[in-house]
Structure formats: C-alpha cells, structure tokens
Amino acid sequence: MISLACSDARRIPLADQSVHCVITSPPYFGLRDYGTATWQGGDPACDHKVPPSRKGNYPESNRKQQTNSGSLTYREWTICGKCDAVRMDAQIGLEASPDCLGWARGENCGKCYICHLRPCAAEVWRVLRDDGTFWLNLGSSYASANTVMFKPKDLIPIPWLAALALQADGW
Ligand SMILES: C[S@@+](CC[C@H](N)C(=O)[O-])C[C@H]1O[C@@H](n2cnc3c(N)ncnc32)[C@H](O)[C@@H]1O
Ligand SMILES: [Zn+2]
Numbered sequence: 073m074i075s076l077a078c079s080d081a082r083r084i085p086l087a088d089q090s091v092h093c094v095i096t097s098p099p100y101f102g103l104r105d106y107g108t109a110t111w112q113g114g115d116p117a118c119d120h121k122v123p124p125s126r127k128g129n130y131p132e133s134n135r136k137q138q139t140n141s142g143s144l145t146y147r148e149w150t151i152c153g154k155c156d157a158v159r160m161d162a163q164i165g166l167e168a169s170p171d172c173l174g175w176a177r178g179e180n181c182g183k184c185y186i187c188h189l190r191p192c193a194a195e196v197w198r199v200l201r202d203d204g205t206f207w208l209n210l211g212s213s214y215a216s217a218n219t220v221m222f223k224p225k226d227l228i229p230i231p232w233l234a235a236l237a238l239q240a241d242g243w
C-alpha cells in the first residue's frame with residue numbers, strides 16, 4: 073500500500089520506529105521561498121498589508137524572482153496592519169541566522185536554520201526503525217548582507233554545522 077502523509081517535518085504523522093529509510097532534501101539555507109505561507113483569520117476579502125516597519129522581513133508574493141530569496145529573511149508569523157489576519161509560515165530555510173551554536177550548549181533557540189533542522193531530524197529519529205537509514209541532502213550557502221554571524225559572501229559550511237549539531241543531538 074502506498075500512502076502520502078503531508079505535514080510539517082517537525083511533526084511527522086507516523087508511528088515510532090515504523091520507517092525503514094528516510095531520504096530528504098530540506099530547503100538549503102537562505103536560498104528559496106517555497107511560497108508556503110498562508111493568512112489565517114482576519115477579513116478574507118482584505119488584500120493584507122504588513123506595516124512598513126515589518127516590510128523588510130516580509131516575503132513579497134509578487135517578487136520578480138519568487139524562488140530566489142536573495143537577502144530575504146522571514147518571520148514564522150506576521151500580522152496584517154489592516155485586518156489583523158496572521159500570516160503563518162512553517163517553511164524552514166529563510167531564517168536570518170544559519171546557526172546559533174545552541175547545539176553545543178544543549179539549547180535550541182527556535183529561530184536559526186540549524187535549530188529548525190534539528191527537530192526535523194529528531195522526528196526522523198523517532199519514526200525510524202533501529203535498522204533504518206537516514207539520507208540528508210544539504211548544500212552550503214553564501215552569506216548575504218543580512219546574514220547573522222557571517223560577513224557577506226562568506227561560504228557557510230551548512231552541511232558541517234548540521235553534522236556537528238546532529239552528532240551533539242545523539243546521531
Ligand atoms: C529542496 S525542496 C525538496 C523537494 C523534494 N525533494 C521534491 O522532489 O518535491 C524542499 C521542500 O521542503 C519544503 N519544506 C519547507 N519547510 C518545511 C517543513 N517545515 N516541513 C516540511 N516541508 C518543508 C518546501 O516547501 C520544499 O517543497
Ligand atoms: Zn488583512
């Protein structure tokens with residue numbers, strides 16, 4: 073039987089130790105907006121505008137290059153200044169910071185790319201059988217002017233940061 077479970081990767085609707093193999097290619101850091109955000113509540117007829125004070129952190133839906141986020145950063149939620157609808161986005165990859173190094177202190181800031189990736193891997197650990205395998209496809213990214221901790225054009229060693237974080241988490 074083939075079935076498809078569609079969910080946030082941090083809450084996989086599958087039983088513990090029920091999966092033989094996980095192969096995944098999560099969004100790379102700072103590369104693309106997958107357009108997954110939705111507006112919830114407020115006035116459905118509203119054209120939703122985010123106040124200028126927040127504009128810099130709001131991915132515009134009519135950007136020329138929808139899938140190329142460039143120096144874009146995002147918020148998991150933001151509020152329409154006209155109707156108070158809340159814009160929610162569970163996608164990972166558009167964080168301001170690639171890594172807070174919280175994994176080295178046993179902490180999770182809940183905001184940086186690596187701290188978003190770690191709960192995905194923890195869910196994979198939960199659903200994988202003891203003899204299961206996990207294949208994680210990740211690439212490095214270059215820092216933009218807005219990237220926290222790195223100067224513009226720095227190569228950010230995302231795969232190594234992820235490997236160190238997941239090792240610290242018990243992988
Ligand atoms: C690099 S693409 C992988 C595409 C996939 N290999 C395929 O063939 O369809 C990354 C995907 O992860 C999705 N994504 C982003 N954040 C997610 C999350 N928190 N939970 C589940 N999927 C997420 C994006 O919307 C995008 O479709
Ligand atoms: Zn609105």
Ligand SMILES: [Zn+2]
Binds near residue numbers: 172
């Ligand atoms: Zn963090």
